[in-house]
Every structure is written in C-alpha cells, then in structure tokens.
Amino acid sequence: MTHQPTDRLSFNDAIEIMGDFLEVALSTILYLRNLYQPSIFTRVKAYDVPVYQCRHPEVRGYIAAFVRSVLEEMRKGNAERIALVINSISSGQPLERFLFDLEYMDLSKFRDEADRAVGLIGSPSQSEMRLLLQAFLTRLCVLEGQLTALDAEDITFVLLLTMKDGSTPEHQTAGKDTRPSHSRHYQEDADSSTWVPATRQTLGGRAAELSPAPSDRGDEAASIRAVSCIETGIVDLNLMVHECETKASKRFRPVLPT
Numbered sequence: 001m002t003h004q005p006t007d008r009l010s011f012n013d014a015i016e017i018m019g020d021f022l023e024v025a026l027s028t029i030l031y032l033r034n035l036y037q038p039s040i041f042t043r044v045k046a047y048d049v050p051v052y053q054c055r056h057p058e059v060r061g062y063i064a065a066f067v068r069s070v071l072e073e074m075r076k077g078n079a080e081r082i083a084l085v086i087n088s089i090s091s092g093q094p095l096e097r098f099l100f101d102l103e104y105m106d107l108s109k110f111r112d113e114a115d116r117a118v119g120l121i122g123s124p125s126q127s128e129m130r131l132l133l134q135a136f137l138t139r140l141c142v143l144e145g146q147l148t149a150l151d152a153e154d155i156t157f158v159l160l161l162t163m164k165d166g167s168t169p170e171h172q173t174a175g176k177d178t179r180p181s182h183s184r185h186y187q188e189d190a191d192s193s194t195w196v197p198a199t200r201q202t203l204g205g206r207a208a209e210l211s212p213a214p215s216d217r218g219d220e221a222a223s224i225r226a227v228s229c230i231e232t233g234i235v236d237l238n239l240m241v242h243e244c245e246t247k248a249s250k251r252f253r254p255v256l257p258t
Contacts, residue, residue, distance in 0.1 A: 007126055008119035010073075011110070014129075014234040019071045021133055022082065022100070025140060026063050026159070027054045029084055029098055032144045034152040047130055049137040066159045066188050069195065071089075073161065073169055074235065077104040080184075088246065089154050095247040096147070102235040103117035108155075123234050132230045139228040140239070146225070147243065160198055161186045169195035 009017070024046045031041045031052035036059065040239050041052040054060050073079040082100040087093065110116055124132065163169065171194045185198040229238040 006116040007128060008121065009123040009232065009234060010119050010127070011105070011107075011116040011234055013119075013126075014123070015071060015074055015130060016230055016236055017133075018074065018237060019067050021237075022067050022070070023063055024051055024053075025100075025137070026067075026084055026135070027060075028052050028140060030054060030157070032141070033086060033096065033147075033150055033155070035086070035155060035157055046135060047133040049134055049141065051141065053135060056115055063159070065193060066161075069169075069171070069188055069193070070161055072171075073163065073167075074102065074104075076167075078105045078163045078164050078169075079161060083160040084157055085160060086150065086155050086157050087203065088151075089156050091246065094244045094245040095155065096152060096244065097242040099240045099242060101238045101240070102215060103238075105234050116244070120234065124232055129232065136228040136237075136239070143225075143227055143241065147241065148247070150247075156186055158198075160194065161188075173195070193241075 027041075028051045030036060031054070036054065036056065040054060040056045040059075042051050042055050043050055045051070054063070055160070067171070070079055070082060079102055081102065084098040085094055086096040086098075088095055105120075161169070163186065165184070169186055185200050186195040188194070189196045223243040225241045227239040227241055230236060
C-alpha cells in the first residue's frame with residue numbers, strides 16, 4: 001500500500017467526514033421539504049454554507065444513530081445506498097426519495113487496520129475536501145426551488161440502508177414483519193438499535209425498488225434528478241432525487257421562492 005506523509009485524507013478520515021456530512025445533509029433535507037415546522041430548526045453554517053439543523057432531540061438522535069450504524073457498514077465497503085424516503089401518510093405511497101449512492105476504493109489494498117489511518121496518494125487534502133462539501137451543500141440548498149411542493153400535513157419519512165449484493169448488516173434482527181420486501185434494504189429498529197429488513201409498506205407498497213428508472217414502467221411522470229456528487233477516490237458520494245409517480249399525480253403547485 002502506498003502512503004503519502006502529508007495532509008492527504010486516509011480511509012478512516014474520509015469515512016468520519018462523510019458521517020458528519022450525512023448528518024448535516026439529512027437534517028437540511030428535512031427542513032427544505034417541510035417535514036417539521038421551521039421553528040424546530042436553527043440556521044447554522046457547515047463548511048461555510050448556511051444550512052438548517054434540527055433542534056428536536058428525538059429527530060437529531062434518530063439521524064445520529066442511523067448514521068453511526070451506517071458508518072459501520074461503510075468501513076467494510078458494504079453500504080451501497082442511503083435513502084431518505086418521504087411518504088404520504090394518507091396513502092402510504094412514496095412521494096420523494098433522496099438517494100445517496102456510495103462507491104469505494106479497493107479495500108483489499110489495505111494490508112492491515114493501520115493502513116486505513118494513513119494518508120493516501122491522490123486523495124484530497126482536508127481543505128480540498130472542505131471545498132467539495134461546500135459545493136455539494138450549495139447545490140442541495142437550491143434544490144427546494146426545483147421540486148414541486150409537498151403537503152406538509154400529509155408527509156412522513158424513513159431512513160433506509162441498501163447493502164451490496166451478498167452483504168448483510170452486522171447487527172440485524174428479523175424484525176416484527178417476517179415478510180420483507182427486499183433483503184437488501186434495511187431500516188434501524190428504534191428499540192434495539194439493530195437493522196431490520198424494510199417492508200413493502202416502508203418502501204412504498206408496490207414501489208419496492210428505491211430508484212426505479214422512469215422507463216422501467218413507462219412512467220413519464222416520474223422524475224429522477226441528479227443533485228451533486230463528491231469524488232474523493234476513497235469514498236465517492238452521489239445524490240439523486242426521485243420524484244415518484246404518486247407525487248406527480250397529485251399535481252402539487254411549484255415551490256415559490258421567498
């Protein structure tokens with residue numbers, strides 16, 4: 001394994017930074033899509049970008065616990081996708097899916113755990129990584145004006161983890177529903193802090209896949225929008241938003257700029 005004795009990021013550095021960043025991004029999405037009243041958010045700066053942090057302890061705790069558990073799977077290169085799915089309360093159908101896709105360097109190159117803590121040739125420096133995160137958050141924050149509005153009285157959300165084929169989370173239980181919709185999709189059980197298979201109801205009924213392409217079902221109303229990406233050569237992150245057919249059929253009005 002080739003190392004570079006500079007301020008270049010190590011694998012461990014990149015994972016920790018991604019964890020902090022995901023907490024910021026998920027909280028900001030909750031604000032932008034009106035999942036909660038604006039009064040429970042406070043405006044702060046992250047990576048020099050104004051963002052919104054949820055002040056409610058249960059919501060913050062849910063996000064933090066989810067991200068901590070995801071990081072365990074990211075360190076092994078097994079986490080493939082993180083999803084924030086916004087569902088209609090009345091119909092149970094998905095309206096929007098925020099999809100964070102993950103790609104990893106070849107982890108077999110690490111000879112031992114110590115290698116993971118050493119800066120890697122070709123990886124970003126701390127300052128370069130900060131600029132990448134700034135650009136990502138800036139694009140995320142302007143997304144609100146590009147999406148149609150949601151009915152704030154009829155939405156809820158869930159955080160999901162998709163594992164790579166052949167991988168399962170280290171800490172998992174069967175869950176209360178013994179009929180999972182897809183074995184690769186998991187959500188965290190709030191009571192036991194373990195992963196349980198996501199059910200069809202959680203994923204949105206018949207829309208069991210987290211990111212169906214519009215052409216898969218001839219669905220011209222569905223929309224998949226690329227938001228931003230971070231390419232580090234260690235862990236790469238790509239965000240897309242899937243506006244579902246069920247949302248388009250409701251004919252929401254566009255979000256007007258304030």
